[in-house]
Amino acid sequence: MKKRPWPRLEPQARLCRARAANIVRVLSTVNTMMVGPMLMPIAVRAGLPVIGVAMAMNLFGHGIALSGDFVIQGAPKLTSSAAGVTVGQIIHASIPLVITTGVIATVFAFLKLRRDIAKGVLTTPKKMELKETIVASPAAKIAAVLVPLTFVGTIVTTITMGLKGDDATAFIGGVSLLLFVVIAFLEHRNQAHVAVMKHVQDGFTFSMKIFAPVIPIAGFFFMGSPDVAPQILGKGAPGYLFDLGKALAAHVPLSMVTVAIIVVLVGVIAGLDGSGFSGLVLVGTLAQALGTPVGANIAVLAALGQMGSVWSGGGTLVPWGVLDVAGVTGVNPEELTRRNFLPVICGLAGATVVAIFMM
Template sequence: MTLTGAHYIYILFMVIVLVTMILKKDVIIPCILGIFCLGLFYTHNIAGSLGAVFNSFIVSLNELGSIILIISIMVALSKALETNKAINYMVKPFSKFIKNPTSAFFVTGLVMLALSWFFWPTPAVALVGAVFLPVALNAGLPAIGVAVALNLFGHGLALSTDFVIQGAPAITSSAAGITISQVIQEGMPLYWVMAIVTIGVAFWGLRKDIKAGKFETELQAVEHEEITEFNPKAKIAVFLVLIGFALDIVAMSVFKLTGGDAAALLGGTAALLIIIINVMNFNKKCFEETCDNIIDGFVFGIKIFAAIIPIAAFFYMGEVAPITAVLGEVLPSGSQGLLSDMGVALSNTIPLNKFAVCSIQTVVGAITGLDGSGFSGISLVGSLANVFGTAVNGSVGALCALGQIAGIWTGGGCLVPWGLISAAAICGVSPIDLAKRNLKPILIGFVVTTIVAVFII
């Protein structure tokens, strides 16, 4: 596949975006200009380019819409629970074994990991975040620390391994022409090296900042509120929430609901719980209170996502479906999308040996993950694993796992801001700040995992 002018425009603006982030500036302007320039290249007129900018926002909003809705509804439910201090009853049981930032970080992360393996991270983060954020704050773990735990254990470790649902290894193994079990078994050392190194470095940095007093103002503002009197309505509300979500989890398991279907079930349950709780608390005033809760939830959701939509729009243009939806059938025959094409071109320019092969798998996986899905490019790394494994007489399964790790840890929701907004939003922190905090640990994890892969393939 020969790179066209559009590929070079995309590369140029990717570099500009990265430099802008390094300079700690917002990247909305270069992203919008990048879309405009791509539109100008393909349409050859300013009107078409301006239309492409707006239409790319619509595509981005469609992609992110379900996440915006589930976060907004869950925040609205938390507002309903705050009215009679019901949230205090919900978190009190966990305070018995979460006593400090360390236990808060790892207990939150491990619960997130377990639920994400069975139901994927998007629905799990809403459940775990809503329950564990208040108790973690009381234990001295800042909101960004909770977001890191949710993010790295869920969207990183759980999604990249995907041992239970096996969606990720199914895609890579199919593209490589091997079995799912080969990818999982041969890649097992790499999954755990990546997880231990990345999560370890992230927690070390977080712990260092906590001890240095970086979050002192935030933690001092946390209300350590004790329940001093019996509130039957609050306890009933907590009971209803726990029963409702417990039944959702059972339904997810019985009907094999994952991803968007699981999130939809949680969102619908939350909406009904908001009504029931407000009827119980306010009787005739429940109409106004429910409306206020929903408004508060959506104001929060839009505030978090507003800056993400134009940024995500630029990176979605690297995929076939979004750029086709915006500009029509403009990609040349055989193109797999601007991002994937660049990955293939890179793989064709470097001489093959075990070190080069592993490095290419990591870099190509990370590049294809920049679209924010994590899954769109792992079929490519599966195909490359087959070619590279045969060329160097190495483990195709391990190479599949390496590319899968790079793609999903990058795009599944740990590095690109629009991929990690669910964890950031539920904790009330900036997705950009969360991405920056994850960047160094994940890059170190990539380097160490790639080095280990050289020796095991």
């Protein structure tokens, strides 16, 4: 039997893709820290409770935007590599799933907020008071103009030049680092090198703490594929995960419905570590292992697993995944995840139904 090609699964490529996904998650956190303080006063003045602001940032930023990842395409690359399909197939399959999950989750959350406001459970502060007067330095004033303009130019360049995947990630990361260094020199002058090194150390410490599980988890689950296992364990190594899938198909009445439910549940469980991306390799490989025996659309099944993993661990369902939003808005992370739980679960349930019909 002819061996199926597996796109770019050498160790270096897998590590690059893992780093790309990590950078996407870090950039999402950075954007939260930058955009959150600017939107808070506007949202509160419009009548939205603080917990509602946090939910909106979670559901739209860490849910809808991060689960699809249509621009940088870090998440679809990891999923497609493990599932044995192209990035384009994953993106195409994930569009209706992202829309379904996002619409259900945000509408459900909005209606729940409206109900709690009407009952008096939630109150909206009439104004936000500053505890101390903040005087902006000249460097801060320059950065307030320079940073937005630079990132707008970055977005335009990324789209016009067609940068995707690792190229888009590297471009955005390089621009961010350059801005960081320039602003540090404007603010700290002769001590800029000290400030730069301190923040770089803090950033690497945060990244390793949050995203380190991606590498061992990726290596472990790649061993389950018959195409990749020989590259890791040696010639003739079996793909135990595929063998398990075939055994399940032979002894358990698997169907489109049961396979879809299994994959999305595994994605949600895999995302509980708080990174969101560490489960993508698992759900991609599992989608191919369980979807092949029942004749399911592997791309749709893998995209569904991606929804479960990213919505769960990307920063909506676990308290340690929403710390950036909770820190910006000042809400309790446990309360935030409790309010996110039902809307997100209903959204994922809706996406599962849609995926079943798509397969």
